[in-house]
Structures are given as structure tokens and as C-alpha cells.
Amino acid sequence: MKLSSWMVHTPGEPMLQEDREERAGPGEVLVEVAGCGVCHTDLGFFYDGVRTRHPLPLCLGHEVSGTVVEAGPAAESWLGRSVIIPAVIPCGECDACRAGHGSICPDQIFPGCDVHGGFSTHIKVPAKGLCPVPDLSDPSINVTGLELAALSVIADAVSTPYQAIRRSGLQTGDLAIFVGVGGVGGFGAQIDAAEGAHVVALDVDENKLSALSKHGISLGLRPDELDAKELKTRVRAFAKEHDIPSFRQKIFETSGTTAGQATAFRLLGPGGYLGVVGFTPETVELRLSNLMAFDAVAQGNWGCLPEHYPAVLDLVLAGDVRVTPFIEMRPMNRINETFEELRRHEISGRPVLAPEA
Numbered sequence: 001m002k003l004s005s006w007m008v009h010t011p012g013e014p015m016l017q018e019d020r021e022e023r024a025g026p027g028e029v030l031v032e033v034a035g036c037g038v039c040h041t042d043l044g045f046f047y048d049g050v051r052t053r054h055p056l057p058l059c060l061g062h063e064v065s066g067t068v069v070e071a072g073p074a075a076e077s078w079l080g081r082s083v084i085i086p087a088v089i090p091c092g093e094c095d096a097c098r099a100g101h102g103s104i105c106p107d108q109i110f111p112g113c114d115v116h117g118g119f120s121t122h123i124k125v126p127a128k129g130l131c132p133v134p135d136l137s138d139p140s141i142n143v144t145g146l147e148l149a150a151l152s153v154i155a156d157a158v159s160t161p162y163q164a165i166r167r168s169g170l171q172t173g174d175l176a177i178f179v180g181v182g183g184v185g186g187f188g189a190q191i192d193a194a195e196g197a198h199v200v201a202l203d204v205d206e207n208k209l210s211a212l213s214k215h216g217i218s219l220g221l222r223p224d225e226l227d228a229k230e231l232k233t234r235v236r237a238f239a240k241e242h243d244i245p246s247f248r249q250k251i252f253e254t255s256g257t258t259a260g261q262a263t264a265f266r267l268l269g270p271g272g273y274l275g276v277v278g279f280t281p282e283t284v285e286l287r288l289s290n291l292m293a294f295d296a297v298a299q300g301n302w303g304c305l306p307e308h309y310p311a312v313l314d315l316v317l318a319g320d321v322r323v324t325p326f327i328e329m330r331p332m333n334r335i336n337e338t339f340e341e342l343r344r345h346e347i348s349g350r351p352v353l354a355p356e357a
């Protein structure tokens with residue numbers, strides 16, 4: 001099948017739209033892209049020297065929804081179906097996968113890094129792990145006007161914090177603290193609120209905090225206005241008011257900045273939990289012994305296992321997690337300016353690029 005992809009030849013130099021040819025092999029499908037979200041990981045590859053495993057030229061993009069238009073042998077049942085493609089597709093067969101560690105599968109496929117990604121009219125991926133999307137016009141779906149393209153953000157921005165939340169063991173009535181509520185953290189905050197947690201969000205952007213105040217966060221704090229000690233005092237006062245001990249406080253670092261990492265670490269108390277979800281190549285100085293002294297846990301998180309995707313999709317279809325107000329749909333031919341604007345923090349919602357009809 002003929003397709004047209006936005007290719008990176010040299011990092012930082014405008015991506016070029018080029019025609020390619022792909023064919024679905026055994027167990028593979030070709031998905032016609034409805035939307036592909038732009039993630040900070042894409043910016044890392046494009047601007048910050050993070051190497052892709054597939055050599056350049058490469059088409060980036062790992063946050064994809066679309067419709068299966070070609071299926072190879074053993075994947076025919078997917079033909080014509082709407083799907084979300086997990087950002088991390090484990091092989092499902094190696095020792096790590098069989099032990100439940102699909103996130104560290106050495107043979108995993110990360111579109112836009114291991115293979116050509118979703119800034120394209122079509123993308124070729126293994127059928128394994130695809131998340132089927134039901135008919136969005138079905139009256140049983142609570143959210144009206146939801147489009148397949150908008151669901152692309154489930155592939156990473158919504159599912160990654162979901163996995164981090166599952167790992168934290170969060171329960172109803174716990175306190176969830178998000179440091180950074182951009183794309184990933186904002187969706188994480190909504191998931192926690194939907195699950196009955198009290199949610200505190202820290203962000204330097206007042207607009208992000210006020211947008212989320214309508215979607216479940218109880219308290220928004222500005223780390224650019226409060227010093228570290230005041231932040232901690234405010235969070236503690238909130239926890240005390242709601243009678244939540246430190247061992248029921250789950251902190252999620254979703255800013256991907258050293259300042260955010262330092263802040264998140266400082267908020268840890270006895271028996272506390274820190275989920276490290278954001279990424280920065282920079283290093284941060286911490287007194288790691290706090291983990292020992294507090295008998296606390298800090299845990300990283302790479303992507304989300306495909307088996308969790310249907311539950312994440314259900315949260316969105318039920319209206320518990322809203323995606324549409326937090327994304328900005330754009331035609332894919334604006335990809336180069338979108339990367340630039342995102343790098344300069346000029347876009348507040350998560351950009352989702354849709355190929356031109």
C-alpha cells in the first residue's frame with residue numbers, strides 16, 4: 001500500500017513529507033491514521049539528541065488511533081476495525097513478557113523509534129496488543145462528539161499514568177499528588193479523581209490548574225509562587241484536613257523537569273510512594289537515603305501494558321476522563337510548526353495531528 005509519511009532526516013531540521021510503500025506481513029496490520037498525538041518524547045528525539053533505535057530517516061509518532069485497512073496472515077480479524085495502538089508493544093513471548101514485565105521486553109516495538117511511527121497517512125504495526133474501539137456513535141457511550149482521532153492520546157498520555165497509578169496501589173480516599181499537569185499529569189489527575197482519590201496538582205501554569213479544577217482536582221498549587229517549605233506545608237495541611245496519613249499519599253512526577261523531580265521527592269513522607277513518570281535527560285541531586293529513612297518507595301514506569309488499554313478506554317468512554325478539552329486537533333501538514341510551538345511551550349493542550357483527507 002502507498003502511504004505518505006513525515007520523515008526526519010536530520011534532527012531539528014524540518015520533517016519532509018515523503019511517499020513510501022508498506023505491506024502488512026504475518027501478524028501485522030496497516031492502520032489508516034485518524035490522529036497522532038505529539039509527545040515530549042518526540043521532541044526529545046527531534047531536538048535533544050535522544051537517539052531512535054531505527055536509523056534516520058525515520059517517521060516519529062507513537063500516540064496513534066486509526067482504522068485497520070490491510071491485514072497480513074493471522075491478523076485478518078482486525079480488518080476494518082477502529083483501534084488504538086499501544087505506544088509500547090511487547091513481544092508477548094520472551095522471558096520478561098511471560099514474567100509480566102512486558103514494559104521491559106527487549107523485543108518491544110515503540111512506533112516512531114523502533115519502526116516508522118504515526119506522523120503518516122498509515123502505520124504498520126503488529127496486531128498483537130491493539131486495543132479495539134467500539135462504534136463511537138453507540139448510544140451507550142456517555143460522551144457525545146468523541147472522535148477516533150481524539151482517542152489517540154490514550155496510546156500514551158492517558159495510559160502511561162494509568163499504569164503508574166496501578167503500580168502505586170492507589171485506593172479510594174488516598175491522596176494523589178501530581179507534580180506537573182501537562183498532557184500526562186492532567187490525565188493522571190483525572191484518572192485518580194475518577195477512582196475516588198483526593199487530588200492535589202502542582203503546576204506553574206494557572207490555566208492548567210483551573211481547567212482541571214472542573215475535572216476533579218481539589219487543590220492546585222503553584223511551585224513558582226511557593227517555596228519548597230510552603231508547598232510541603234500546604235500539602236500536609238490538605239492531607240491533615242482530609243485525615244490522610246503519609247503512607248496513603250501517592251506522588252506522581254509528571255513534569256519531566258529536574259525542579260519537578262526535586263519537589264516530588266521532597267514531598268515524600270513515611271511509607272510514601274513516588275511514581276516517576278516524566279522524563280528529563282538532566283540529573284538531579286537528591287538525598288536518596290530519605291527512601292530508607294521513610295521506608296518509602298520510588299518507582300519508574302515505562303509505557304503501559306496493552307492489557308490495561310481496554311480499562312483506560314472505558315474511563316474515557318464513560319466520561320470519567322475527558323480528553324477533548326485537553327487536546328488541540330491540527331492538520332498533520334502543520335507538524336513542523338507544531339513541534340516548534342510545543343518546544344517553546346506555546347501550546348497548552350496536547351496537539352493531535354490528523355492527516356489531511
Ligand SMILES: [Zn+2]
Nearest residue numbers: 039040041156
Ligand atoms: Zn510519549
Ligand SMILES: [Zn+2]
Nearest residue numbers: 091094097105
Ligand atoms: Zn517480550
